[in-house]
Amino acid sequence: MASHRRRPTSHDLRRGVAPIRPAPGARPAPRRGVVVAAAIAALAVGLGPAPARPGPPRGVAEPAVVITHGFSLSGTLADWMFDLADAIRDRLGTGRIVVYDPGSGALLPCAHPACDDPPGTSGPVLVVMDWAEQSNDLGSGFSEAAAEALFADLVEWSLADADPRVDLARLHLVGHSRGAVVNGEVAERLIAAGLPAPAQMTTLDPHDTGGNRSAQASGVELAIYGAVRGGLDDLDVNQEHPEYSDRGVVSWSGLGYHDNFWRTGCLPGFLDPDGIFLDGAMNFDMTTVGDGQGNDICHSDVHGWYALTVSGGPAPAGWFNPGIVGCAVSGRDAPLDQTVDGFNSSELGGTVPPCPTDPPNQQTVLFDFTLREGLVNGAFERVGSGSSDAGWSYAGGGGTATVGSGEMMLDTGDFREHGRFYVPPDHLLRVCYRVEDPGDGDGSLAVSSCAAATPLGSCIDRQMLTLPIEEASASRCVEASFLAEEQGRGARLRIELPGRRGPSTVDVRVEEVGFLATLFADGFESGDSSAWSVATP
The missing domain is CATH 2.60.120.260 (Galactose-binding domain-like)
Structure with missing residues (x-):
């Protein structure tokens, strides 16, 4: 196919970009002004716009929950993701658990023991997102690259006539730790592309800076943090935008609902990364959850806490507080209610109206x-x-x-x-x-x-x-x-x-x-x- 060649600008000439000259005997391309004039003239004589792009046939679209993990030291998927998907399916009485194949973008049948129940042929699509091999690569840009691929794949799943087909307008993104960065970048791209924004984004102890953010971290902790920071720092995902380049996870304007469950200070420094408060989200501070007798909430406990709001199963002492706690725009402090918070305020959970987010403090998407x-x-x-x-x-x-x-x-x-x-x-x-x-x-x-x-x-x-x-x-x-x-x-x-x-x-x-x-x-x-x-x- 013919390439489209442009005339060099003064900026190009300053940085050494050479003009590309047509081959001998080739007809030179018309200048921009001539081209634009011709285009306007063509439209003026009623020849009409370009024909509409054909779309593939569409099947029945289903709501979807995408569960995204964070850093995986082993490069493999953890059991908690399958257990959470299984708990959602059990609660709903329907749905299909599928595993995201990072190599092809396909949704594969789940072979994990948690998926022993018949897979079903309809209902919500519960996606166990696998970016484990990328997540522990000690380089920069891998969380955004994982999001780039997942975004493209979500678009494909929404257009495909093969089952399952995902309804982007009923998409719930659930991300833990660095997985919150990946999901946030997916949401940003959906909004920037003019596609339906996710109905909900749930961030579970979101983490974007590798080690403990705390200024009280010890010298040893800071040394460990500094040694690996380059590989586990996700602030680069927004490096094109000074307005929010200091954040790897952002609550975007346009999201249907964003609930953020975060805590700090369970174990020393790098051993237990801190979550973060997110401007614009409905923030639930879980720092004081627990009984002080070994049942405090740590980084990897947050997704376990969320799963219990799905299943309603027995919980460690101090993890929940029966009784509705009033909403507040500035955020809610723990303890939280097992039958009110977490999955209960999602579209599929459906039992409790969600607490409000804080739209004035949400970030306008500037992705280009x-x-x-x-x-x-x-x-x-x-x-x-x-x-x-x-x-x-x-x-x-x-x-x-x-x-x-x-x-x-x-x-x-x-x-x-x-x-x-x-x-x-x-x-x-x-x-x-x-x-x-x-x-x-x-x-x-x-x-x-x-x-x-x-x-x-x-x-x-x-x-x-x-x-x-x-x-x-x-x-x-x-x-x-x-x-x-x-x-x-x-x-x-x-x-x-x-x-x-x-x-x-x-x-x-x-x-x-x-x-x-x-x-x-x-x-x-x-x-x-x-x-x-x-x-x-």
């Missing part, structure tokens, strides 16, 4: 798909451990090209595929690169797109760009269009230098990959008339 956050680690600044890199590993991503120091380095034969992501409608793909060594001058850089579930190594469904590598060059940027049927869906991406390594090897550095908003829905400003949906006079 055209910023670097639009495609996680598209600027190659976040480096993981070993060969793993956020966005370009896990969730279907991987390959042989090296990522780091602000670029992707490809030699002949190398490729790298990005994990699953959402293609925003009316956006182009933008790739910036430079040629360090053209080799024999007969190579090419290939950029391909594929369906979200395509296995690693096979993302070659459609070649979006073929860029000849003829001579060494400074930075240059090119754009290409997504097909109508690719927009508003999950996808993956492959960047490759095809060929076999030999005496003369090509060396290309990709500097940035991301999205660029189009001026018109079908790309009039690109200058590629073949992409237009109407003819010019």
